[in-house]
Amino acid sequence: MNHEPVETRVRVRYAETDQMSVVYYANYFVYFEVGRVEWCRARGFDYGRMEREEGAVLVVAEARCRYRAPARYDDLLAIRTSLKHVRNSVIVFSYEILNAETGSLLAEGETTHVLTDAQIRPRPIPESYRALFE
Amino acid sequence: MNHEPVETRVRVRYAETDQMSVVYYANYFVYFEVGRVEWCRARGFDYGRMEREEGAVLVVAEARCRYRAPARYDDLLAIRTSLKHVRNSVIVFSYEILNAETGSLLAEGETTHVLTDAQIRPRPIPESYRALFE
Amino acid sequence: MNHEPVETRVRVRYAETDQMSVVYYANYFVYFEVGRVEWCRARGFDYGRMEREEGAVLVVAEARCRYRAPARYDDLLAIRTSLKHVRNSVIVFSYEILNAETGSLLAEGETTHVLTDAQIRPRPIPESYRALFE
Amino acid sequence: MNHEPVETRVRVRYAETDQMSVVYYANYFVYFEVGRVEWCRARGFDYGRMEREEGAVLVVAEARCRYRAPARYDDLLAIRTSLKHVRNSVIVFSYEILNAETGSLLAEGETTHVLTDAQIRPRPIPESYRALFE
Numbered sequence: 378m379n380h381e382p383v384e385t386r387v388r389v390r391y392a393e394t395d396q397m398s399v400v401y402y403a404n405y406f407v408y409f410e411v412g413r414v415e416w417c418r419a420r421g422f423d424y425g426r427m428e429r430e431e432g433a434v435l436v437v438a439e440a441r442c443r444y445r446a447p448a449r450y451d452d453l454l455a456i457r458t459s460l461k462h463v464r465n466s467v468i469v470f471s472y473e474i475l476n477a478e479t480g481s482l483l484a485e486g487e488t489t490h491v492l493t494d495a496q497i498r499p500r501p502i503p504e505s506y507r508a509l510f511e
Numbered sequence: 512m513n514h515e516p517v518e519t520r521v522r523v524r525y526a527e528t529d530q531m532s533v534v535y536y537a538n539y540f541v542y543f544e545v546g547r548v549e550w551c552r553a554r555g556f557d558y559g560r561m562e563r564e565e566g567a568v569l570v571v572a573e574a575r576c577r578y579r580a581p582a583r584y585d586d587l588l589a590i591r592t593s594l595k596h597v598r599n600s601v602i603v604f605s606y607e608i609l610n611a612e613t614g615s616l617l618a619e620g621e622t623t624h625v626l627t628d629a630q631i632r633p634r635p636i637p638e639s640y641r642a643l644f645e
Numbered sequence: 646m647n648h649e650p651v652e653t654r655v656r657v658r659y660a661e662t663d664q665m666s667v668v669y670y671a672n673y674f675v676y677f678e679v680g681r682v683e684w685c686r687a688r689g690f691d692y693g694r695m696e697r698e699e700g701a702v703l704v705v706a707e708a709r710c711r712y713r714a715p716a717r718y719d720d721l722l723a724i725r726t727s728l729k730h731v732r733n734s735v736i737v738f739s740y741e742i743l744n745a746e747t748g749s750l751l752a753e754g755e756t757t758h759v760l761t762d763a764q765i766r767p768r769p770i771p772e773s774y775r776a777l778f779e
Numbered sequence: 780m781n782h783e784p785v786e787t788r789v790r791v792r793y794a795e796t797d798q799m800s801v802v803y804y805a806n807y808f809v810y811f812e813v814g815r816v817e818w819c820r821a822r823g824f825d826y827g828r829m830e831r832e833e834g835a836v837l838v839v840a841e842a843r844c845r846y847r848a849p850a851r852y853d854d855l856l857a858i859r860t861s862l863k864h865v866r867n868s869v870i871v872f873s874y875e876i877l878n879a880e881t882g883s884l885l886a887e888g889e890t891t892h893v894l895t896d897a898q899i900r901p902r903p904i905p906e907s908y909r910a911l912f913e
Contacts, residue, residue, distance in 0.1 A: 391816070392809045395525055396532040396584055402705040402756075403526060403674035407794045410671075414793070414853070425853050437670040441709040447765065450530055451816070451827050488670075497715065525682070526675045536839040536890075537808035541660045544805075548659070548719070559719050571804040575843040581899065585682070585693050622804075631849065659797055660805060664852055666798040718798055 382457040385415035386477055389452045399447035405484050406440055409472045412458035413488070416470065422509045431503045435468065435490040442486035446476075453477040463510045466492045466499040516591040519549035520611055523586045533581035539618050540574055543606045546592035547622070550604065556643045565637045569602065569624040576620035580610075587611040597644045600626045600633040650725040653683035654745055657720045667715035673752050674708055677740045680726035681756070684738065690777045699771045703736065703758040710754035714744075721745040731778045734760045734767040784859040787817035788879055791854045801849035807886050808842055811874045814860035815890070818872065824911045833905045837870065837892040844888035848878075855879040865912045868894045868901040 387408060395401040417424045427433050448454055455477040462469035467489065474484040494500050502510055521542060529535040551558045561567050582588055589611040596603035601623065608618040628634050636644055655676060663669040685692045695701050716722055723745040730737040735757065742752040762768050770778055789810060797803040819826045829835050850856055857879040864871040869891065876886040896902050904912055 390809060391529055391812050392535050392537060394530040396528040396530060397702055397704075398530040401526050402708055403671045403678070406671035406674065407792060410793050434665055436665075436715075437712055439709070439711045440670055441707070443707045444705055447704075524675060525678050531836055531838075536842055537805045537812075540805035540808065541658060544659050568799055570799075570849075571846055573843070573845045574804055575841070577841045578839055581838075660803050662798040663793055664796040664798060664800040669794050671794060 380459060382459040382473070383412070383416040383419040384455050384457050385412055387411055387454050387456065389448055389450050389454065391450055394450045397447075399449055402442070402444065405442045405444070405474060405486065406488075408454065408456050408474055409440070409442070409458075409470070409486060409488055412456035412472050413470055415456075416458040416460065420509050422506060427503065427506060431506075432495045433500060433503055433506075434493055434495065434497070436493050436497055437488055438467075438491050439489040440486070441488075442484055444484050446481060446483050448474070448476070448483050454483070460510065461487065463502075466501060468492065468502075468510065514593060516593040516607070517546070517550040517553040518589050518591050519546055521545055521588050521590065523582055523584050523588065525584055528584050531581075533583055536576070536578065539576045539578070539608060539620065540622075542588065542590050542608055543574070543576070543592075543604070543620060543622055546590035546606050547604055549590075550592040550594065554643050556640060561637065561640060565640075566629045567634060567637055568627055568629065568631070570627050570631055571622055572601075572625050573623040574620070575622075576618055578618050580615060580617050582608070582610070582617050588617070594644065595621065597636075600635060602626065602644065648727060650727040650741070651680070651684040651687040652723050652725050653680055655679055655722050655724065657716055657718050657722065659718055662718050665715075667717055670710070670712065673710045673712070673742060673754065674756075676722065676724050676742055677708070677710070677726075677738070677754060677756055680724035680740050681738055683724075684726040684728065688777050690774060695771065695774060699774075700763045701768060701771055701774075702761055702763065702765070704761050704765060705756055706735075706759050707757040708754070709756075710752055712752050714749060714751050716742070716744070716751050722751070728778065729755065731770075734769060736760065736778065782861060784861040784875070785814070785818040785821040786857050786859050787814055789813055789856050789858065791850055791852050791856065793852055796852050799849075801851055804844070804846065807844045807846070807876060807888065808890075810856065810858050810876055811842070811844070811860075811872070811888060811890055814858035814874050815872055817858075818860040818862065822911050824908060829905065829908060833908075834897045835902060835905055835908075836895055836897065836899070838895050838899055839890055840869075840893050841891040842888070843890075844886055846886050848883060848885050850876070850878070850885050856885070862912065863889065865904075868903060870894065870912065 457473040591607040725741040859875040
């Protein structure tokens with residue numbers, strides 16, 4: 378299992394701030410999703426295609442974020458995504474969000490996913506995708 | 512055609528503000544959608560069901576908003592939605608957003624929709640829904 | 646400390662769904678915020694006013710959600726918010742989100758907040774607000 | 780006045796789709812904002828700094844989008860932003876959103892802004908920023 382994090386960058390949008398002039402707390406989970414998608418792309422795993430071709434979806438079972446310091450409008454963020462754990466249908470990703478210019482840690486979190494079919498019943502990882510996660 | 516507006520209310524969420532301490536401009540289109548759904552419900556038109564049973568979807572072709580005065584966090588808003596125009600597959604709704612407590616007009620707009628099938632090809636309004644729009 | 650949950654309701658917006666036809670996972674944190682605001686209102690605590698008058702802000706330090714079953718477009722949700730824990734500058738809220746019609750539990754979570762001044766330095770709960778939390 | 784469009788790219792996030800499996804209509808206005816910010820950056824105009832140093836804010840007065848074809852999850856989009864018109868306190872931007880891989884036009888629109896002070900009263904463009912818009 379490749380534990381090396383995959384890094385991707387996003388710039389904070391005005392839409393993502395709130396009246397406290399910081400990124401609204403729920404949006405870090407959107408950044409986690411961006412990181413997760415780029416982790417998949419970097420590993421050659423096309424999530425959209427798995428969803429279309431295998432009818433397999435990654436359902437979120439749990440999500441968690443610890444906020445260390447606020448991200449602000451127009452900040453360039455580095456999202457570091459790692460595959461933390463895989464067992465049967467369960468996949469856990471972990472994330473760090475840093476200010477890409479200063480390197481300071483802004484947030485960290487995990488998301489736990491269960492691989493399911495389109496009816497949201499747990500199913501094993503499709504054969505052709507297994508190597509990517511193991 | 513019933514031109515009477517349908518009014519519904521929403522309270523501005525913290526998530527919907529931006530660092531200018533006003534509602535972020537794109538979110539008025541979310542309020543328009545809330546108004547549109549409640550217009551449909553008030554007229555006995557279940558949009559979700561039409562989507563499921565008829566495979567008919569209302570695709571947005573154009574959307575427009577004029578901003579008169581800012582809405583702020585925790586403001587109670589009144590969304591007044593009217594059916595403005597129907598022709599063949601084209602349906603136009605208009606909206607006014609007011610501060611529900613002061614009555615002042617905050618925004619007004621229109622959305623133009625084309626009724627399509629699931630493959631996003633225009634189709635006439637399903638027979639059983641026609642009376643609602645005419 | 647009043648442990649009684651405060652219940653509020655929201656209807657799932659189209660904007661909040663994703664292409665899996667369920668509520669996008671980050672939006673549960675927006676619902677938590679709606680619940681938190683209504684908890685405050687029900688307890689006579691005007692968060693916007695405390696922010697304006699005392700320069701005191703509730704910064705989120707941690708947020709977590711466990712997803713039990715998907716919420717879908719147009720579902721009416723009941724958000725039950727409880728004050729779980731208060732110590733010095735730290736306030737923990739817990740939440741349950743249920744389908745208001747079936748009563749089934751869809752999600753549950755917690756958010757941990759630190760009360761700070763406008764420069765995001767921890768500060769005690771303002772005197773005039775203390776009774777609400779104790 | 781430099782009429783050359785500035786192009787920037789975004790990849791469609793899962794968060795931005797809706798249950799019709801296309802980008803939710805309000806999110807195009809978020810893309811417009813991303814384009815507007817990058818137009819400013821490309822012209823050497825730091826919007827965040829003008830807001831901080833001059834207390835000058837660009838308030839949206841009108842926004843409009845025509846939807847040509849749906850954008851989908853993980854599509855790479857090109858946003859082409861042009862300064863269309865400037866007069867006194869009024870600035871109009873226009874936008875085209877294309878699929879960056881196929882080149883097909885997905886949406887186009889305009890936003891009209893009024894430059895105001897922090898109390899949302901119209902004010903002329905600050906001297907030191909005037910050259911950028913003229």
